Amino acid sequence: MKKIKIALSGNPNSGKSTIFNALTGARQHIANYPGVTVEKKSGWVSHKGYNIEVVDLPGTYSLTAYSLEEIVARDFLIKEKPDVVVDIVDASNLDRNLYLTVQFKELGVPLVIALNMVDVASQRGIIVNKDSLSSLLGVPVVPTVARSNQGIQDLLDKIIEVVENGYEWRRDVISYGRDIDQGLRAIEEIIRKSGSYDKIYSPWWLALKCLEGDEQVRKLIRQDEETGRQIEEICNRIYKHTMDTLEEEPEGVIADHRYGYIAGITRKAVKRKIESRLNVSDRVDRILTNRAVGPFIMLLILYLIYEFTFWGSEAPVGWFEAFFGWLKGLVSTIIPAGLLNSLIVSGIIDGVGGVVGFVPLIMFMFFAIAIMEDTGYMARIAFMLDRLLRWFGLHGNSVMALLISGGISGGCAVPGVMATRTLKDPKERIATLLVVPFMNCGAKLPLFGMLIGAFFVRSKANMMFVFTLLSWAFALFAAKVIRVTVLRGPTTPFVMELPPYRVPTLKGLLIHTWERTWQYIKKAGTIILVISIILWAMMTFPVLSKEERRKFEEKRQELKTGFLKVPGIRNIVKDSAGLDRLDELFSRYVSLKEKAGPEVEKLDKSPLLPLIKEAYKVSKKSGAAEVKAGEGAFSGIAIAYLRYREEARKINNLEQQQRLRRTIAGRIGQMLQKITRPIGFDYRVNVALLGGFAAKEVIVSTLGTAYSLGELNPEQSEVLSSRLQKDPNWSPLLAFTLIVFSMLYVPCFATVVMIKRESSWKWAGFSIVFNLVAAYVISLAVYNTGLALGVGLAR
Amino acid sequence: MARKKTIPMRQMSDNQSGVIKKVSAVGDMGRRIREMGLVPDTPIQIQGRAPLKDPVAIKVRDFILTLRNREADHILVEVEEPD
Numbered sequence A: 001m002k003k004i005k006i007a008l009s010g011n012p013n014s015g016k017s018t019i020f021n022a023l024t025g026a027r028q029h030i031a032n033y034p035g036v037t038v039e040k041k042s043g044w045v046s047h048k049g050y051n052i053e054v055v056d057l058p059g060t061y062s063l064t065a066y067s068l069e070e071i072v073a074r075d076f077l078i079k080e081k082p083d084v085v086v087d088i089v090d091a092s093n094l095d096r097n098l099y100l101t102v103q104f105k106e107l108g109v110p111l112v113i114a115l116n117m118v119d120v121a122s123q124r125g126i127i128v129n130k131d132s133l134s135s136l137l138g139v140p141v142v143p144t145v146a147r148s149n150q151g152i153q154d155l156l157d158k159i160i161e162v163v164e165n166g167y168e169w170r171r172d173v174i175s176y177g178r179d180i181d182q183g184l185r186a187i188e189e190i191i192r193k194s195g196s197y198d199k200i201y202s203p204w205w206l207a208l209k210c211l212e213g214d215e216q217v218r219k220l221i222r223q224d225e226e227t228g229r230q231i232e233e234i235c236n237r238i239y240k241h242t243m244d245t246l247e248e249e250p251e252g253v254i255a256d257h258r259y260g261y262i263a264g265i266t267r268k269a270v271k272r273k274i275e276s277r278l279n280v281s282d283r284v285d286r287i288l289t290n291r292a293v294g295p296f297i298m299l300l301i302l303y304l305i306y307e308f309t310f311w312g313s314e315a316p317v318g319w320f321e322a323f324f325g326w327l328k329g330l331v332s333t334i335i336p337a338g339l340l341n342s343l344i345v346s347g348i349i350d351g352v353g354g355v356v357g358f359v360p361l362i363m364f365m366f367f368a369i370a371i372m373e374d375t376g377y378m379a380r381i382a383f384m385l386d387r388l389l390r391w392f393g394l395h396g397n398s399v400m401a402l403l404i405s406g407g408i409s410g411g412c413a414v415p416g417v418m419a420t421r422t423l424k425d426p427k428e429r430i431a432t433l434l435v436v437p438f439m440n441c442g443a444k445l446p447l448f449g450m451l452i453g454a455f456f457v458r459s460k461a462n463m464m465f466v467f468t469l470l471s472w473a474f475a476l477f478a479a480k481v482i483r484v485t486v487l488r489g490p491t492t493p494f495v496m497e498l499p500p501y502r503v504p505t506l507k508g509l510l511i512h513t514w515e516r517t518w519q520y521i522k523k524a525g526t527i528i529l530v531i532s533i534i535l536w537a538m539m540t541f542p543v544l545s546k547e548e549r550r551k552f553e554e555k556r557q558e559l560k561t562g563f564l565k566v567p568g569i570r571n572i573v574k575d576s577a578g579l580d581r582l583d584e585l586f587s588r589y590v591s592l593k594e595k596a597g598p599e600v601e602k603l604d605k606s607p608l609l610p611l612i613k614e615a616y617k618v619s620k621k622s623g624a625a626e627v628k629a630g631e632g633a634f635s636g637i638a639i640a641y642l643r644y645r646e647e648a649r650k651i652n653n654l655e656q657q658q659r660l661r662r663t664i665a666g667r668i669g670q671m672l673q674k675i676t677r678p679i680g681f682d683y684r685v686n687v688a689l690l691g692g693f694a695a696k697e698v699i700v701s702t703l704g705t706a707y708s709l710g711e712l713n714p715e716q717s718e719v720l721s722s723r724l725q726k727d728p729n730w731s732p733l734l735a736f737t738l739i740v741f742s743m744l745y746v747p748c749f750a751t752v753v754m755i756k757r758e759s760s761w762k763w764a765g766f767s768i769v770f771n772l773v774a775a776y777v778i779s780l781a782v783y784n785t786g787l788a789l790g791v792g793l794a795r
Numbered sequence B: 001m002a003r004k005k006t007i008p009m010r011q012m013s014d015n016q017s018g019v020i021k022k023v024s025a026v027g028d029m030g031r032r033i034r035e036m037g038l039v040p041d042t043p044i045q046i047q048g049r050a051p052l053k054d055p056v057a058i059k060v061r062d063f064i065l066t067l068r069n070r071e072a073d074h075i076l077v078e079v080e081e082p083d
């Protein structure tokens, strides 16, 4: 099998990915381009005895060194010299797509044109004569409809044909007008003579790029001082000349001539049947981007997405929860209680399960976002919001990153940070990725939900909406602050294509959804696993001394002995082991009773059941003390039992608290109390927030542990929210402050790593400090304003 | 008879068409504008404006392009002025 390498290149939205998938099937993997953050995908296909490596390059309009994508595409073409470059050209938008084609010809790469979207073109009455296009351009042309797999085999055939005919890299010359042409020849000559020029670039192309003012090439030329000086002189002369005569930069003159050349070709090769002034897409735009109703439609769509996400993911999230609950139960039956059990249950399953548990929510959100993206609506949102975002120093395209990170509530900042790649200007880009973690990602929602459930029950839906608005307000405000301080600078142009509306394909939607979801899952598999274990260790060690544990054990024994002295109890429970069994059965009974009725009958055979039933009934009445003795056979014992349980809970609680205080995390939490007291957080909240740095999901489970729920009294694990409700230290104001704080404070660890990958450690560090300070200052203001006004103190 | 007149793109009204006469933008902005096909002699039509009246969407060479008013200022368009 002979091996060849081909590159897919073309304008954004011309169908590269669709062709890539049609060529390679699902066999693809995402590789990070060395040293650069823009992704390059590659896959394989076999055809006619050739093993073809297909590389999907980022979409570009041009081959200047203006943006990262263009540099990646260009460097790949020049350095790796693919055997064939397949230029995917959108037939319904031929002129602009050919602009890139012309530049490929200038570079001299072996080309095959895939004339894609001929279906769309003919719908609009645009008929392209492929033979005349091919002969005018001197490049083989294969018409395709990538979406329905048409022309893909022809394309492969043509690629092999070009390879077998032994294509030579050769440049094509078009004229850019006399002045430029002369200058080009002069520079070419100088480069050719100079020994220091790199053989991988053609001198003529280097000359062209010099005249276009390409920084990357100019730097290359300047390596040899004498050559650089000479060339600079010619460039300056031509610059002056064109400015004087044409009032245009050489670069502009060159672009004008490229388009002139293209116009000459399309005039001959393209026939327009009808001058369809308004196609369907344009008519849709009349409504969706209408200045008056457009914004309302947008809000409505965002609201529907919100509803759709939560409606759709509710059941699957429940399944995941049930699964991890079951897994924990399973582990507990296999591994005896102790450190190992605790490591696996509280460290690994809780940590990883917390992240994985939200996969359905994240997936639904990403699916909705993929629909907006693939239909072309996302670009319209950017268009409509650009003015607003620009006021805060961001860019219309920032909206995409903000939405993915949780702008509608429920998303993930990890793919959100990645989505900032669509922003060209580094300052706008960094500002966006710094504020993206403020959005309400899926991981923050359980905490919000729990606190809202506890303190704002009456206005549940409203509160969620309020917090979504707040996160936007904070993000925009923070962006403004960043853009007028550390990242001061002008905004970049918003010269952007609004792609025509298209009906998305299911395959495309699923791929987009999956790629982003996978980013999220990966964080569970790697970083979160490690961090969960570290956090677990920090919350476990050092353990209480033997002496201290014995003291608690003694107290418990004492309590038990006391209870076993209750008259009549000996008939039911004989000894302390029997009491343990009763406790266990009672817990099971309660949890079964609260979930599903019928299964309770399974416990039927136990002789303890009557007492349990009675105790349960009593516990459900307003207060155990009000039930008069003699009301049932066991009620006296039942009341005593419930009292015993309450006392036992208190002891366990004390032990748990002491245990937590003693651990590393507990100590840090206590140390931090000095700082967090003004915003109302005690050491337990601090410990939970510390855990939240690993992943925000951890906050709730850590709070649960810190409030001595979970492992010691399993039947209470669902009632963290009612536990907090009863706690005198908690108030709606404190809950509100905690929500605001956790909305803003440090991005989770995975996001920090991602920010680093997309910018630098400097900005990753900045984002931690900046967000912490912002969170603290704002929480301080909220909490103290509340205190001063006396708002939200009563429940 | 309609009179021809050259005005900056920002001043064009919705749905108005015209032909680009001159692009005076330089540097990055100029490059970006030109590579999207806004070069002299290209016919364009204003498609609409965003809710806050900026950016503007125009139809050019079979596709819709958006640019901000600040960028549109650098593009001179010849329009027919009914008198």
Ligand SMILES: Nc1nc2c(ncn2[C@@H]2O[C@H](COP(=O)(O)OP(=O)(O)OP(=O)(O)O)[C@@H](O)[C@H]2O)c(=O)[nH]1
Residues within 6 Å of the ligand: A010, A011, A012, A013, A014, A015, A016, A017, A018, A019, A058, A059, A060, A116, A117, A118, A119, A120, A144, A145, A146, A147, A148, A374, A502, A503, A504, A505, A508
């Ligand atoms: N009607 C039609 N639609 C197509 C065809 N090829 C691709 N599409 C659609 O065009 C849209 C863009 O296709 P992509 O493959 O994502 O384009 P791309 O070039 O990879 O875009 P970027 O990655 O943004 O640069 C998708 O909605 C495709 O389903 C075609 O031949 N006919």
Ligand SMILES: [Mg+2]
Residues within 6 Å of the ligand: A016, A017, A018
């Ligand atoms: Mg693509």
